[in-house]
Amino acid sequence: MIKRILNIALAYVGVVIGAGLSSGQDLMQYFVSFGKLGIFGTLVLGVISVFFGKIIITLGSYYRSNDHFEVLSQITSPFINKILDISLVISCFVVGFVMLAGAGSNLNQQFNIPFWAGSLFCAVLVILVSFLDFEKITSVIGIFTPMVFIMIVIIAIYTFVGHQFDMNELEQISKTIPSPMPNIWFSVLNYFALCVMTGVSMAFVLGGSIMRIGIAEKSGFLGGLVVSIIITVTTCILYANVKLVSTVDIPMLAIAKEIHPLFALGYALVIFGLIFNTAFSLFYALAKRFSSKKPARFYPVLIGTVVVGYALSFMGFKELVSIMYPILGYIGFAMLIILAIAWLKEKSNIKGEKFLRRKMIRLITKKYDDNQEYTKEDKEKYHKLGEDSVVDTQSIKSDIKDMVKEQLEDNHESK
Known part of the structure; x- marks a missing residue:
């Protein structure tokens, strides 16, 4: 159970922490440009991140979603659902090609690899990984998250231990950084709404892969907490080094180079991994959305959108961040409101569904556990609980059976 929570939480962090954050x-544009007030803003954002991380993953699990449309169709009116669906499709595609641009900038800044080659490598990797099964994909998405966490801690130690700072100078330089936002409060809301718009589609899919709602709640909470810590610590690092990084495309990589060339090499590779995580998650979720009724469309849609995204990535990473991110953030305000309302309305139902699934798991375990007796009464209860579930009866019964059989087989093999 703990392993599953960690896998989903790290995958969620990998989806949210893309090219811009890592x-x-x-x-730099959303928080450091406001100086010390920007750091306070990241603390507020951290609280919001934990709250909505839990909501998003839990709603995905509750509705057992395969794409964002399945959740939105349950929590909004058809008209609003259509608008948000279109907005999420656009967001997935736009941020997807921004990530490809980030891959090109990252490899160019560290290795002098031509921009087009770095973006192409990331695009090809997205397509190849999509052929793996979903469990392996989840592991791939989460693999770089602990690495970047450790590296950011190392950069923080290098930055703050034994150093003193001229706060007036840092404030003055910070204020010279262009910001797409009028003030820090707009910046906090816009940035988190942007995170939701870029991460919610894949987060719903991650949540939908979890049968136990309790695991989903813990995974979302932990994922949101890790995101908030990384955002706050990274912003503090950038603020302290603002004189060095105010004009470069990949600020954290510039700081890493100050520590050691080999460390910078490792950090560049981890950044690329996180860029890939977000790019893959977005294109994957987009393809899932357009192939939900016709699975055969999945690979043609994914390959087609990646190819078009690669062509659009040549607009430039820094420019794309400053133009596209605020627009998507404003669209995301509506998403935040709808998710919060849905959580409040469905909270008691989610709790009921959580206990319902627990009962179903206990009952069907009797059938496949040689040490327990599965009675006719148990069978009738199991079927009745399946009918009462928010999920399709046959689907929930079949999925729980498969999950229990797999768990018992794993336990048997481990003995």
């Missing part, structure tokens, strides 16, 4: 570019 590179530092969006934090």
Whole structure:
């Protein structure tokens, strides 16, 4: 159970922390540009991140979603659902090609690899990984998250231990950084709404892969907490080094180079991994959305959108962040409101569904556990609970059976 929670939480962090956050570019524009007030803003954002991380993953699990449309169709009116669906499709595609641009900038800044080649490598990787099964994909998405967490801690130690700072100078330089936002409060809301718009589609899919709602709640909470810590610590690092990084595309990589060339090499590779995580998640979720009724469309849609996204990535990473991110953030305000309302309305139903699934798991375990007796009464209860579930009866019964059989087989093999 703990392993599953960690896998989903790290995958969620990998989806949310893309090229902008791990590179530092969006934090420079959204928070560092406001100086010390920007750091306070990241603390507020952290609280919001934990709250909505739990909501998003839990709603995905509750509705057992395969794409964002399945959740939105349950929590909004058809008209609003259509608008949000279109907005999420656009967001997935736009941020997807921004990530491809980030891959090109990252490899160019560290290795002098031509921009087009770095973006192409990331695009090809997105297509190849999509052929793996979903469990392996989840592991791939989460693999770079602990690495970047450790590296950011190392950069923080290098930055703050034994150093003194001229706060007036840092404030003055910070104020010279262009910001797409009029003030820090707009910046906090816009940035988190942007995170939701870029991450919610894949987060719903991640949540939908979890049968136990309790695991989904813990995964979302932990994922949101890790995101908030990384955002705050990274912003503090960038603020302290603002004199060095105020004009570069990948600010955190510039700081990493100050520590050691080999460390910078490792950090560049991890950034690329996180860029890939977000790019893959967005294109994957987009393809899932357009192939939900016709699975055969999945690969043609994914390959087609990646190819078009690669062509559009040549607009430039820094420019794309400053133009596209605020627009998507404003669209995301509506999403935040709808998710919060849905959570409040469905909270008691989610709790009921959580206990319902627990009962179903206990009952069907009797059938496949040689040490327990599965009675006719148990069978009738199991069927009745399946009918009472928010999910399709046959689907929930079949999925729980498969999950229990797999768990018992794993336990048997481990003995």
